[in-house]
Amino acid sequence: MFPDMPAFDAPDTPRTDARTRLLDAALHVIRSKGYSATRVDDVCAAAGLTKGAFFHHFASKEALALSAAQHFSDTADELFASAAYQLLEDPLDRLMAYVDFRIALLEGDLPDYTCLLGTMVQETYGTHPPIRDACERFIRSHAADVARDIAAAKRLYAPHASWSAESLGLHMQGVIQGAFILAKAGNSTALAADSIRHLKRYLETQFTRHKGD
DSSP, rough: OOOOOOOOOSSSSOOOHHHHHHHHHHHHHHHHHOOOOOOOOHHHHHTTTTTTHHHHHHHHHHHHHHHHHHHHHHHHHHHTSGGGGGGGGSHHHHHHHHHHHHTTTTTTTEEEEEEEEHHHHHHHTTHHHHHHEEEEEHHHHHHHHHHHHHHHHHHHOOOOOOSHHHHHHHHHHHHHHHHHHHHHTTTHHHHHHHHHHHHHHHHHHHHHOOOOO
């Protein structure tokens, strides 16, 4: 999917509540180290809080991961809902601008823009079903948001296409998640950006604008 948050800075003042600080820290630490390698101590250190504070809010590391997935998804929903491309009138313009926005989000270090959900599900799909299910639910939710613009663009510019808006929305998320994997494997943001640009070129082949548009 997906979202791509600003770089995390460990808090030095109690500006936010302890639970939110722990969740923000979890987003950074898990994307940096992976779920398996992340320890409760790591999250507490990043948040500037004690283990007592951690266990006041979360019963276990898995409970933290489930809440972190929700937190990541909620933050991403706000980010995309407020993006400038949402103001475009034409749904195909919005769809293409969404892809451009995904490229623009590829800034900072890898943990700053890679997807928490994709990171966790690769490790936990066979060992932690609740985490797997949460990641799938939030990835599908974001894909469904994108699919609404795909469906509107399909009605205008590809009414006879055999593919569904839902399937194309999921395909787009698959490409974006794969782009993050390439970036990690090659330690290169450029690899992710190139992959997403290829996605945009593919999308352009699926719609036919009317003459004069």
